[in-house]
Amino acid sequence: MVKSVHTDAYAAIIAALVRARRTRGITQTALGRRLGKPQSFVSEIETRERRLDILEFYAVARALGVDPRTLFAEVTRDVPDDVAI
Numbered sequence: 001m002v003k004s005v006h007t008d009a010y011a012a013i014i015a016a017l018v019r020a021r022r023t024r025g026i027t028q029t030a031l032g033r034r035l036g037k038p039q040s041f042v043s044e045i046e047t048r049e050r051r052l053d054i055l056e057f058y059a060v061a062r063a064l065g066v067d068p069r070t071l072f073a074e075v076t077r078d079v080p081d082d083v084a085i
Contacts, residue, residue, distance in 0.1 A: 010048065012078035013057070017045050020064050020071060034063035 021031055028042040035041065044050035045060070052060070061068035 006048065007084055009079045009083045010051075012080075013052070013075050014046060014048055014080065016071060016075045017052075017057075017064075020030060020061070020066050024064060031060070031063055035059060036047055 021028075026034075027039075028046070029039040032042045033037045041050070045052050045056075057072070058068045062069045064071075
């Protein structure tokens with residue numbers, strides 16, 4: 001079975017976060033600072049080396065200045081109907 005960090009669904013989630021960060025002109029380093037984490041923490045999420053849980057998703061969205069519910073709604077539009085976990 002494929003690990004969920006390597007699925008199209010997970011890629012859609014991470015792509016939405018990366019888009020939100022870049023659209024706002026926030027670097028990985030700046031986002032890391034806002035989260036109280038090193039830049040490598042953000043990089044590992046964005047390169048899918050580290051799996052993001054729902055609370056981290058919420059914290060990242062807030063740190064980006066995005067309503068987490070709005071961002072999650074955007075993500076769910078891009079997630080395929082059959083999601084492997």
